[in-house]
Structures are given as structure tokens and as C-alpha cells.
Amino acid sequence: MTSPTLRDRAAALVPRAYVVFDLTVTDPDAYETYRVHGQATVRRWGGRVLSGEPAPHSVVEVLEGDWPTRRLVIVEFPSLTVAHAWYASPEYRHAAALRQVSATGRVLLVEGWNPPW
Numbered sequence: 001m002t003s004p005t006l007r008d009r010a011a012a013l014v015p016r017a018y019v020v021f022d023l024t025v026t027d028p029d030a031y032e033t034y035r036v037h038g039q040a041t042v043r044r045w046g047g048r049v050l051s052g053e054p055a056p057h058s059v060v061e062v063l064e065g066d067w068p069t070r071r072l073v074i075v076e077f078p079s080l081t082v083a084h085a086w087y088a089s090p091e092y093r094h095a096a097a098l099r100q101v102s103a104t105g106r107v108l109l110v111e112g113w114n115p116p117w
Helices: 006-011 028-044 080-088 090-102
Strands: 014-025 048-051 071-077 103-114
Touching: 014 080, 014 090, 028 048, 028 090, 071 080, 080 090, 080 103, 090 103
Parallel strands: none
Antiparallel strands: 014 071, 014 103, 048 071
16 A cells, blocks of 8 residues: 655645634633533534633643733634634624623634644
């Protein structure tokens, strides 16, 4: 059996999208309400939470540099299109309003790949 070449592997890459939440929770009770509603919307849109679960006990350790994050959550979606549609959906906008009153921080969208090897 011949090993696949780097070109073969690259051709088989499956696109993914990652939404990264870098947050400081200011109201843990309200954030828990957001977490439950927000994660339900993620599942309805075909996404899955990769980190930050179960809240609030996830570990964030800075290995290099200055990064004062308290809570880092990474959510994976099948594509950038799905991630954008989820973020703009009425059901997530409702959940996002709960996050915005219970935490401060940044939300990023990152394109990525799910290599099949």
C-alpha cells in the first residue's frame, strides 16, 4: 500500500469554522443561563463545543506571552457559511444578548481544516 502524498492529503482537507470566545464572566448566574441557551443553538446549527465545557471549570493556561483571558470557549461548525448564519440567527442573537450582560470580551471567527489523517 502506498502512503498518500502531501498533495493527496491537502486535497482531502475538510473545511471547518471555529468561533472563539475570549471572555471574562462578570455575572456567573446569568452566564450559566447564556451557556445553556447558547449551546442549544450551537447544536441546532450542527456545531459542537470543543473547549470551555463544563462551565465554569475549564482550564486556560498561558504558555507564552501576555494573554489575560479568564474563559476561552471554542466552538466548531461545518463551514464559515454555517458559522455566520448561526451567529446572525435570531435564536443565537437572543442568547448573545444574555452573554453581553454577563461577560465581557472578544468573539472571533477562524477558518480551519479538519484533516482526514
